[in-house]
Amino acid sequence: MPDSAAPESTGAIEFRGVSKRFPGGTLALDGLTLSVAPGELVALLGSSGSGKTTALKLINRMEEPGAGEILIDGQNTAQMDPIALRRSIGYVIQEGGLFPHWTVEENVGLVPRLLGWETSRIAARVKDVMALAQVPHEEFGARYSSTLSGGQRQRVAIARALAAESRMLLLDEPFSALDPITREALHAEVKALVARLGVTTVLVTHDVEEAFKLAQRVALMDKGRLIQFGTPEALLLRPAHEYTRRFFEGRAHDLKLRYLVLARVAPYLEPADPEGRAVETIDGGRSPETALGQMLESGAEFFAVRTSGGAAGPFRIRDLWRSLKEGSA
Amino acid sequence: MSFLDFLRTHQSDLMQRSFEHVALCAVTLASSVLIAVPGGIVLTRLPRASSLVMAAASVIQTVPSLALLGLLMVLTGQIGYTPSIVALFLYSLLPILRNTYTGIEQTPKPVQQAALALGMTPWQVLWEVSFPLAMPVIVAGLRTAAILVIGIATLCAFIGAGGLGVFINRGLETVNPNLVMLGVVPVALMALAADGALAWLGRKLSPPQ
Numbered sequence: 001m002p003d004s005a006a007p008e009s010t011g012a013i014e015f016r017g018v019s020k021r022f023p024g025g026t027l028a029l030d031g032l033t034l035s036v037a038p039g040e041l042v043a044l045l046g047s048s049g050s051g052k053t054t055a056l057k058l059i060n061r062m063e064e065p066g067a068g069e070i071l072i073d074g075q076n077t078a079q080m081d082p083i084a085l086r087r088s089i090g091y092v093i094q095e096g097g098l099f100p101h102w103t104v105e106e107n108v109g110l111v112p113r114l115l116g117w118e119t120s121r122i123a124a125r126v127k128d129v130m131a132l133a134q135v136p137h138e139e140f141g142a143r144y145s146s147t148l149s150g151g152q153r154q155r156v157a158i159a160r161a162l163a164a165e166s167r168m169l170l171l172d173e174p175f176s177a178l179d180p181i182t183r184e185a186l187h188a189e190v191k192a193l194v195a196r197l198g199v200t201t202v203l204v205t206h207d208v209e210e211a212f213k214l215a216q217r218v219a220l221m222d223k224g225r226l227i228q229f230g231t232p233e234a235l236l237l238r239p240a241h242e243y244t245r246r247f248f249e250g251r252a253h254d255l256k257l258r259y260l261v262l263a264r265v266a267p268y269l270e271p272a273d274p275e276g277r278a279v280e281t282i283d284g285g286r287s288p289e290t291a292l293g294q295m296l297e298s299g300a301e302f303f304a305v306r307t308s309g310g311a312a313g314p315f316r317i318r319d320l321w322r323s324l325k326e327g328s329a
Numbered sequence: 330m331s332f333l334d335f336l337r338t339h340q341s342d343l344m345q346r347s348f349e350h351v352a353l354c355a356v357t358l359a360s361s362v363l364i365a366v367p368g369g370i371v372l373t374r375l376p377r378a379s380s381l382v383m384a385a386a387s388v389i390q391t392v393p394s395l396a397l398l399g400l401l402m403v404l405t406g407q408i409g410y411t412p413s414i415v416a417l418f419l420y421s422l423l424p425i426l427r428n429t430y431t432g433i434e435q436t437p438k439p440v441q442q443a444a445l446a447l448g449m450t451p452w453q454v455l456w457e458v459s460f461p462l463a464m465p466v467i468v469a470g471l472r473t474a475a476i477l478v479i480g481i482a483t484l485c486a487f488i489g490a491g492g493l494g495v496f497i498n499r500g501l502e503t504v505n506p507n508l509v510m511l512g513v514v515p516v517a518l519m520a521l522a523a524d525g526a527l528a529w530l531g532r533k534l535s536p537p538q
Contacts, residue, residue, distance in 0.1 A: 062446055087448030097443025101461050101536030111447055146538045160447070170446075 010073050011038045011167035011200035013059060018068035020054055020224075028054040030224040031068070038167070039198040041191070043205055043215035051224035052204045056170050059202065060089045072168070087111050090161030090169040090199070094177055096153040098145040104130075104156050105141040111164035125163055132193060133159035151182035158190065162197065169194060171203040175210060187213055208248070212236075220244055288319075335507040343496075347515055350492035353410075353485060354478050354519075357417040361474060365422050366467060369429025370455065379430060386423035394420070394481045398488050413482070413490035420481055421474035428470025432463025461536045468531035475523040483516055493519075 014035040020028045029051045036042045044052035057063040058070055061082040070077045077085060098107050105126055112122045127137045133155045145153055154174055161169055171190075175183045191214050194201045205211050211218045212232040219229045220243070227243045228235055239245040336343070372379040392400075397419070401412035436459040444454045486494030493512040500508030 060446060062442075083448050083450055085448075086446060091443065091446040093439055093443055093446070095439045097437075097439035097441075099440060099444070099458055100437075100538050101458075110449075114448055114453075144538050157443075 012073050014071040016069050018065045020066045027224050032226055034219055036200055038200055041194055041201040041215050043203045043211035043218045045211040045218050046221035047206055050221040052221050056172055056204045060086045087114055090166040092157045092161045092171050092174040094173045096157035098153055100145055104143050108160045108163050129159045129163045150178050169199045169201045173204055332507055332510055346493050346495055350482055353482050353492050357414055357478050358475055361418055361421040361425055365425035366429050369426045372430050373433045386426055389419045390423050394484050402488050408489045410490050413485035417478050421478050424470040424473040428466050432466030433459045436462055465531050465535045472527040476520050479520045
């Protein structure tokens with residue numbers, strides 16, 4: 001199946017010194033340089049007016065740059081046909097933007113139809129992609145969007161965005177209108193789905209938690225400029241800029257907890273287990289937060305930790321504090 | 330003589346005038362749809378021209394019908410069909426034009442944005458998305474126009490265009506209530522029928538949701 005793995009490494013997105021000024025005179029983007037590797041999930045994080053949505057729209061030429069260039073797989077998008085370019089890139093917006101007068105099935109089949117696929121191929125692909133997005137065709141295919149819940153609509157929108165076997169996916173705050181429980185579920189699903197398909201994904205969000213949970217790398221933006229681009233851990237632990245520090249400030253408590261999610265248990269092990277009475281075991285690759293959860297649940301004070309080198313340990317409550325302290329230092 | 334007896338004796342006359350009336354309205358509405366629906370669509374692409382055209386169409390609507398008929402009689406130098414159809418056409422233009430314009434403009438922004446972002450051409454967005462979604466609003470405009478035209482068409486008898494207005498005129502001149510009724514009742518029925526038929530058409534053409 002074409003979507004099980006990328007036939008070749010395609011879907012690299014690169015911004016080279018891109019600026020964009022709106023007719024009113026506001027500088028929406030100021031010399032943005034950033035590259036997204038094939039198959040990577042990058043979040044553009046920032047408050048409103050940071051330029052993150054403009055950056056996203058420049059990728060599929062819903063906006064045109066004032067200066068600089070955007071490359072896809074090394075090729076300047078300015079030389080591509082914008083319509084063909086858009087059909088090759090999946091796109092999901094906040095409210096889904098499903099066509100209310102079309103069935104779910106027709107919505108999902110849109111881009112393959114625009115591309116002129118044969119009817120039978122469209123039907124098969126629509127079924128596959130709806131299964132992937134967890135809106136089974138048998139149940140949802142003939143329905144209209146007005147009968148769907150918010151979460152179901154976004155799932156359909158994601159299926160529609162992936163239907164034409166796109167190598168790239170643009171997500172413009174697709175989770176922000178959802179209730180917290182649905183949002184959690186969709187976060188996990190989308191992360192797993194794009195990882196499985198190897199689709200290069202750019203996510204625009206103002207939600208730190210969301211960016212950190214989903215993205216391999218986060219681009220923090222402010223007033224059209226890229227402030228810092230790196231892994232969530234790097235942004236959190238090694239803020240390279242005053243703005244980064246301030247952006248996370250006042251959420252110190254949250255941040256510590258977040259670090260517990262990001263970190264791994266393994267580095268905080270003590271050399272040996274002196275008393276040899278570990279009541280629980282945990283994998284070295286799990287996060288301190290998981291360990292904390294298990295401790296709270298079982299009442300255990302420490303774990304024997306399994307690492308690739310065999311059993312080691314223990315990991316204790318105080319190591320948890322140590323991971324926190326180092327994490328937020 | 331009772332109205333029913335009167336009706337029986339004037340049957341063939343009634344048929345002829347009804348036919349004239351329907352013809353007058355049908356020709357007017359058909360040409361109005363042919364001009365105003367594409368016109369309304371074009372105006373959605375011309376934001377500056379649109380307010381001007383809408384204002385002009387609104388002004389026409391404020392001119393009293395008899396005055397407009399008189400004016401057109403002078404302008405066209407004719408009586409009868411031509412000035413009547415032009416006048417009725419001008420009256421019916423605004424509701425259809427305005428409803429087409431607003432219907433298309435009302436396409437939800439996220440839907441429009443998603444359509445373009447997924448690679449539909451502007452023409453495809455208009456034809457496959459905006460137009461079907463605007464259909465109920467457009468038909469509602471046609472419904473307003475139809476009722477308007479069926480009513481105003483009775484006045485066209487004054488300038489010799491025939492129709493059911495002939496009975497009303499003559500009935501008023503000769504103080505013959507039966508003759509007035511012979512014009513009024515079919516006009517009212519016609520308006521009701523058109524309203525019902527177009528309401529049905531509106532539902533029929535509304536996209537499923």
